[in-house]
Amino acid sequence: MSEHILPGRRSESTDPRALRTRKALVDAVLTLLNDHDATDLNVSQIVKEAGVSRQVFYQHFEDRDALILVAAADWVLDAYERFAERFSIDQNFEASVAELATVVAGKTEAAVRLIDSPVHTVLDEEVHRVMLPTMREQLLPRSQEWGVTDSQLVDDMARVYVAGMQRLIEQCVREGCTPEEIGRRAEAVRRVLIRE
Numbered sequence: 331m332s333e334h335i336l337p338g339r340r341s342e343s344t345d346p347r348a349l350r351t352r353k354a355l356v357d358a359v360l361t362l363l364n365d366h367d368a369t370d371l372n373v374s375q376i377v378k379e380a381g382v383s384r385q386v387f388y389q390h391f392e393d394r395d396a397l398i399l400v401a402a403a404d405w406v407l408d409a410y411e412r413f414a415e416r417f418s419i420d421q422n423f424e425a426s427v428a429e430l431a432t433v434v435a436g437k438t439e440a441a442v443r444l445i446d447s448p449v450h451t452v453l454d455e456e457v458h459r460v461m462l463p464t465m466r467e468q469l470l471p472r473s474q475e476w477g478v479t480d481s482q483l484v485d486d487m488a489r490v491y492v493a494g495m496q497r498l499i500e501q502c503v504r505e506g507c508t509p510e511e512i513g514r515r516a517e518a519v520r521r522v523l524i525r526e
Contacts, residue, residue: 352390352400354380359401363440368398368447399449403456409433410460419468423520427499428513434503441503454496461492472524491523 358379362371373394377387391397413430434441444450465488473484495516502512 348390351380351382351386354382355387355390355397356401356404359398360405360437360440363401363443364437365439367443368395368449371398395449398444398447399452402444402447402449402453405444406433406453407456407460410457414460414464417464417468419465419472419520419524424513424517426513427495427516428509431499431502431507431509431512435509438503438506445500445503454493457496458489458492462488465492495519 355376358376359371362375362379366375371394373384373387376394376397377384380387387397391400409430413426417426444453462485466484469484469487469491473479473487478484478487498516498519499512502515507515
C-alpha cells in the first residue's frame with residue numbers, strides 16, 4: 331500500500347504487532363460497515379470486533395473517524411493509485427473504470443455507508459490528489475488539439491473531470507450497478523466530454 335496523507339498514530343511503525351493490530355482495527359471497521367452506518371459505530375464495537383483493548387485502539391488512532399478514514403483509504407485509494415498508473419483516457423477506459431469499480435463489488439452497503447460518512451470529504455480529497463496529475467497529463471494533448479493553451483483551464487478541466495467521474499461512480503454504487511455497468515456509463519460520458 332502507498333502512503334496516504336491520513337491521520338493515524340504509529341503509522342510509521344514496522345513492528346509486526348503494530349501492523350497486525352492496525353489491520354485488525356481496519357478489518358473490524360470494514361466488517362462493521364456492512365451492517366452499521368459510520369456515524370453509529372463506536373470505539374467499543376470496533377475494539378470488540380478487532381479483539382483489542384480501547385487503550386490499544388487509542389495508541390493507533392485519535393478517534394473513530396480517523397480509523398474509518400484510514401480503513402476507507404486502505405480499501406479504495408490503492409485501487410485508485412493502480413488505476414492512475416495505467417490510466418489512458420483514450421484506451422480501455424471502460425475496462426479500466428470497471429476494474430476500479432470491482433473494489434466495491436459485493437460490498438455495496440459498506441461503500442454507501444462510507445460515501446455517507448463524515449470522512450467522505452477527506453477521502454474525496456485524497457482521490458483527487460491521486461487522480462489529478464494523471465488526468466491533467468491525459469487531457470493536455472487533447473486540449474492542444476482543441477486549441478486550448480491555458481494551463482489553468484487544463485487544470486480546471488482535470489478537476490471537473492475527476493470530480494464528475496467520482497460522483498458518477500458513487501451514484502452507480504448507490505444504485506447497485508455492476509462494475510461493468512459503471513464502466514459503460516463512465517465510457518458514455520467520456521465519449522461526450524472528449525468529443526468522440
